[in-house]
Amino acid sequence: MTDKVRIDSLDATSNANNQTYLARQAEFESNVRSYPRKLPLAITQAKGVWITDADQKEYLDCLAGAGTLALGHNHPDVLQSIQNVITSGLPLHTLDLTTPLKDAFSEYLLSLLPDKGKEYKLQFTSPSGADAVEAAIKLAKKATGHSGVIAFSGGYHGMTHGALSVTGNLSPKEAVNGMIPEVQFMPYPNLYRCPLGIGGDASVKALTDYFENLINDVESGVRKPAAVILEAVQGEGGVNPAPAEWLQRIRKVTEEHGILLIIDEVQAGFARTGKFFAFEHAGIQPDIIVMSKAVGGGLPLAVLGIKKQFDAWEPGHHTGTFRGNQLAMATGLTTLKILKGQNISEKVAQQGEWLKGKLAEMQKRFPVIGHVRGLGLMIGIEIVKPNEAKDQLGCYPADGDLSALLQKKCFEAGLILEPGGRHGCVLRLLPSLLITNQELEVFLDKFEQALLAAGVKPVV
Numbered sequence: 099m100t101d102k103v104r105i106d107s108l109d110a111t112s113n114a115n116n117q118t119y120l121a122r123q124a125e126f127e128s129n130v131r132s133y134p135r136k137l138p139l140a141i142t143q144a145k146g147v148w149i150t151d152a153d154q155k156e157y158l159d160c161l162a163g164a165g166t167l168a169l170g171h172n173h174p175d176v177l178q179s180i181q182n183v184i185t186s187g188l189p190l191h192t193l194d195l196t197t198p199l200k201d202a203f204s205e206y207l208l209s210l211l212p213d214k215g216k217e218y219k220l221q222f223t224s225p226s227g228a229d230a231v232e233a234a235i236k237l238a239k240k241a242t243g244h245s246g247v248i249a250f251s252g253g254y255h256g257m258t259h260g261a262l263s264v265t266g267n268l269s270p271k272e273a274v275n276g277m278i279p280e281v282q283f284m285p286y287p288n289l290y291r292c293p294l295g296i297g298g299d300a301s302v303k304a305l306t307d308y309f310e311n312l313i314n315d316v317e318s319g320v321r322k323p324a325a326v327i328l329e330a331v332q333g334e335g336g337v338n339p340a341p342a343e344w345l346q347r348i349r350k351v352t353e354e355h356g357i358l359l360i361i362d363e364v365q366a367g368f369a370r371t372g373k374f375f376a377f378e379h380a381g382i383q384p385d386i387i388v389m390s391k392a393v394g395g396g397l398p399l400a401v402l403g404i405k406k407q408f409d410a411w412e413p414g415h416h417t418g419t420f421r422g423n424q425l426a427m428a429t430g431l432t433t434l435k436i437l438k439g440q441n442i443s444e445k446v447a448q449q450g451e452w453l454k455g456k457l458a459e460m461q462k463r464f465p466v467i468g469h470v471r472g473l474g475l476m477i478g479i480e481i482v483k484p485n486e487a488k489d490q491l492g493c494y495p496a497d498g499d500l501s502a503l504l505q506k507k508c509f510e511a512g513l514i515l516e517p518g519g520r521h522g523c524v525l526r527l528l529p530s531l532l533i534t535n536q537e538l539e540v541f542l543d544k545f546e547q548a549l550l551a552a553g554v555k556p557v558v
């Protein structure tokens with residue numbers, strides 16, 4: 099197309115394809131790069147839930163920037179909001195100085211917090227979820243005078259030192275010494291693979307009692323922590339929604355003991371789970387809410403919601419150059435207004451139930467689908483070995499190898515999915531929240547195609 103600006107450095111006649119770009123990327127970038135290893139493409143175009151690669155192949159994108167692109171790719175209103183900033187004369191970046199746009203964004207975001215945000219203040223941090231987690235942990239320590247943190251197995255909070263310290267996944271931790279001290283991990287409820295080997299409601303009760311006992315027990319060996327940090331629906335950990343009664347008791351116990359409850363809504367927030375925030379499923383109010391990803395409408399932004407009585411910061415005690423990205427506030431504001439104004443949570447909740455029903459039907463034909471779970475458009479499909487012996491809870495062993503093969507076959511079929519959970523055995527959906535039912539049907543077709551291409555035989 100003549101009106102498109104060529105933005106690559108390659109010669110226009112070079113016919114660069116995926117392989118050209120991937121080879122150059124491998125030459126330019128560190129070994130740390132991860133997604134291109136499983137999704138070997140160079141993206142040239144993106145619209146809604148669809149992306150096109152340098153070989154002109156189209157994919158249904160059910161990853162959406164790890165859930166960042168709540169309205170999908172290049173939503174016209176989001177693009178227009180960028181244009182508006184560019185032509186308004188506003189600066190692009192302001193440290194933490196205010197502007198009329200920041201003022202409007204702050205007022206609107208606060209209005210979405212519990213009780214319309216009356217009890218909360220905002221803190222803009224550096225724009226990654228991990229930095230917001232760092233700020234939340236530091237603030238909890240400062241506000242309480244305590245130093246420990248309780249985190250949960252399977253939790254994911256980011257890759258900076260503090261955030262990694264409270265993250266469950268051992269793989270990125272193995273070679274990094276000197277995690278932050280006094281982090282105590284506790285088991286997180288898992289509806290399929292109960293960490294206590296009990297299962298069902300009894301398991302939720304036992305986990306809840308265990309948590310309460312640890313906090314109350316003067317022989318627990320765990321000093322009273324500054325904070326408890328958790329995701330109300332674990333994302334990277336394999337899409338595990340926390341039962342409401344467990345969350346409610348954690349809220350009650352932390353409140354009684356003056357321990358700050360930090361809820362990380364970086365992935366599950368902003369209508370993703372069928373409520374505006376995932377903690378709303380339990381009707382609780384966190385002391386600190388960690389927000390990133392969708393809050394910036396696709397551009398980098400991270401914000402904390404802090405209960406006013408815990409705003410213990412001294413000026414400048416957590417700073418960061420990039421706290422004032424005006425474009426991200428514009429795209430964030432537009433995104434939040436669409437999500438709220440069009441009641442996208444309700445649509446997402448209905449679609450999630452419908453999709454889980456369809457996947458449950460597929461599970462009957464393909465027993466390698468061990469468990470389907472999640473809320474709204476945060477869905478996980480756990481892949482298992484149905485020909486091996488079940489454990490005492492009746493679950494087959496997880497099959498990370500087949501899950502990896504399925505991701506590959508999905509990719510070949512034009513479907514982008516992301517694995518997560520222990521050994522990557524859970525295939526996860528985090529599509530645009532504007533995905534239509536018709537597009538979800540395409541997902542189901544492609545997923546079934548991938549199962550067959552991976553050599554999985556249907557049983558009926």
Ligand SMILES: Cc1ncc(COP(=O)(O)O)c(C=O)c1O
Nearest residue numbers: 226227228254255256362364365
């Ligand atoms: C729940 C949760 N918290 C924190 C983070 C870290 O965010 P970032 O990658 O922007 O540092 C993530 C990233 O996936 C996340 O899912």
